[in-house]
Amino acid sequence: MAKPVLITIDDDPQVLWAIERDLRHKYGSDFRILRADSGATALEALKQLKLRNEPVALLLADQRMPQMTGVEFLEKAMEIFPQAKRALLTAYADTDDAIRAINKAKIDYYLLKPWSPPEERLYPVLNDLLEVWQTSFLPYFEGVRVIGDRWSPKSHQVKDFLARNHIPYQWLDVESDEANRLVTYATSSDVPQLPLLLFPNGSNLIAPTNIEIAEKIGLKMRPTMPFYDLIIVGAGPGGLAAAVYGASEGLDTVIIEREAPGGQAGTSSRIENYLGFPVGLTGGDLARRAVAQAHKFGAEILTPQEVTSVRTEGQYRIVTLADGSELSSHTLMIATGVSYRKLDVPGIDRLTGAGVYYGAAITEALSYQDEDVFIVGAGNSAGQAAMYLSKYARRVTLLVRGDSLTKSMSKYLIDQIELTDNITVKLLTQVAEVFGKDKLEAITLANIETSEVETVPTNALFTFIGAMPRTHWLQDVVERDKYGFILTGPDTMQNGTLPKGWTLERNPFLLETSVPGIFAVGDVRHKSVKRVASAVGEGAIAVQFIHQYLASL
Structure with missing residues (x-):
């Protein structure tokens, strides 16, 4: 943390130099000493200190200054740094004015000129003021x-x-x-x-x-090399695991992530069924640990950066980035995961980010202290969000289209939800409409069986429904199913026939796509298991297939 500031103001250069000297001699090791030759200059300095979030401990102003007296300055300064101690430096003739100003400008003390010797007439007073300030001072946020x-x-x-x-x-x-x-x-x-x-x-x-x-x-958005052994698109659990194993085994590895490391799992408020963490961990914490581990082994992570297209040229796999630059590699791994589907109801687009959120429970939870919030979804992500939001919200209502949570949510989460008093589960219920001009104000709920509708007030709707893969940029490159998920291994072969354009004598590896040397792991893959541990395992396994592929070049 930056040293707290002591600032002294006087229009007389000799007096200003002398007081600064004495302050620096006594307090220079613990405080930063600043000086100003006018109240206006000092106010500008205080505004800059405020913008930098630097603490000000003491203001020492001379009373007799042109344009702005010391009292006038201290009154204005109090609006900027109300907790700073305020002292007035004045001549004996101005003592009455100083006394009257104690209430007006809430001056803590006034000192008479001359203050020599400072050991008797300056330091004892300032010591007391600074001691009081320090007892109530809380360190400022640094960031x-x-x-x-x-x-x-x-x-x-x-x-x-x-x-x-x-x-x-x-x-x-x-x-x-x-x-x-x-x-x-x-x-x-x-x-x-x-x-x-x-x-x-x-x-x-x-x-x-x-x-x-x-x-x-200072996030890294540009690669250090033009060519890599392995390019990974997507920094979710699968991509990060592949980076750790690939880089640790000597592959020049780079991850390209369009938003932030962690993927959809990175937004999870609590993952409790991940091996080795019996008390659970947040998705953000898991992502942070994985990023540190990948960096440890020398993998590069570019974020935010986006791949817009990919092409093959012989044994090389070339990706084009959003800024128009290109990267080449021997192998390419697709680990872009999935996105939550958008609710298709009237008014939803206008209110997205203004009360309607997709997978953003951690970011916005504190804003909904003691309010009623609604969650759409029946999977683990929805359950984790409900548990997290229940710590802040007055009431959390989980809206589920189906007749039970058991088909899509882990039992441990169901048990926790049942034991949480301020969580309500409404089955066979969907959102029919949302209302609000500049922010969400109400939603209409419809019962799927009875068609009964009700409109309830709320400022928050969190949505965790379905999953759509981010593979539009691959539509003419690798084979996908009708939903856009990437086919890998045996799924690329129809009736035992190799994929169209396949150039090798062997069959595609388990996690290899219809193009040799291009792999897919995690939720983006056809028939993948939608679990963090599964994505991590696939990322690790795929690296072994990559070694086999590279050995054949």
């Missing part, structure tokens, strides 16, 4: 601060991107006085674009894209 509107889809996007990339941030609602002041200091505008991101060095980004944020915080 990115995000100022935005709670109901803004853009703000949700920024928070979700930072959270999934494990970037600590502090959320400040623009409705608060503190946030409003910071917006004014940073943009000099009463109606700025939001969200506003403030960084520890005092710089900011206004309504940025994910790419702009990534560049600012």
Whole structure:
């Protein structure tokens, strides 16, 4: 943490130099000493300190300054740093003014000029003030601060991107006085674009894209080499496992991830059936550990970066990135996972990110303290979200189309839900419509059997339904089923016939697609088991097939 600041203000250069000297001599090892020759200059400095989120412990201002007296400065400074101690430096003739100002500017103390010797007339007073300040001071947050509107889809996007990339941030609602002041200091505008991101060095980004944020915080988006042994598209559990095993076994490996490491599993609030973690772990924690492990063995991870197309040229597999650059490799692994399907009901698109969310329970949970929230879905992701949200929300209602949870949810989650008093499960129920102008305000629920409908107020609807693969960019490259899932191994062969265009004498390996040297693992694969452990296992197994493929080149 940066040293707390002591700032002194005086328009007399000699006095300013002398007080700064004495402050630095006594407090320089524990505090940062700043000086200003006018109240206006000092106020600008305070605004910059506020934008950098640096603490100010003490303000020592001379009373007799032109344009702005010491009392006037301390009154204005109190709005910026209300917790800072305030002391007035004044001549004996101005003592009465100083006393009257104690209540007006809430001055903690006034000191008379001259203060020599400081050991008797300066330090004892400041020591007491600083001791009181330190007893109540809580260290400031050191990281990115995000100022935005709670109901803004853009703000949700920024928070979700930072959270999934494990970037600590502090959320400040623009409705608060503190946030409003910071917006004014940073943009000099009463109606700025939001969200506003403030960084520890005092710089900011206004309504940025994910790419702009990534560049600012130093995420790696460009490869170090033009050619790799293994390119992995997608940094979910399967892709990360393949990177760990591939890199640890000597393969030059790079992962390309369009959003954030962890994939859909990375948004899970609690995974309790993953081997080796009896008390469970969050999807974010699993992703963070896997990323660290992949880096340990030398794998590169590019994020956010997107593959837009792939082609083959002889034994080489070439991918084109969103920025137009290309990467070549001997082998390619597709681990892009799946996305939650969108609800197809009236009004849903307008409210996405403004009360309607897809798999974003962790990011938004704190915003719904003591409110009623609804979850659509019957799988483990929906159950994990219900348990997590129940810690904050007054009531969580799980909306399930089927007549039971047992067909799609693990028993341990069902048992936990049944034991949680503020979770209600409504079976045979679907969302028929959503309402709200700038934010979600209500939803209409319909009973599938009776067609009975009811409209209930709510500001939050979390959706975890179905799965759609991200394979549109592969439609002319590898064979897929009618839903877009990639065919691998025996599924690529019809009646024992090798895939069209297959150039090798052997059959495709278990996790190999219809194109030699291109593999698929995890949820994106046809008939995959939708479990984190399964994806991890497939990622590890596929690397062994990759070694066999490379040995044949």
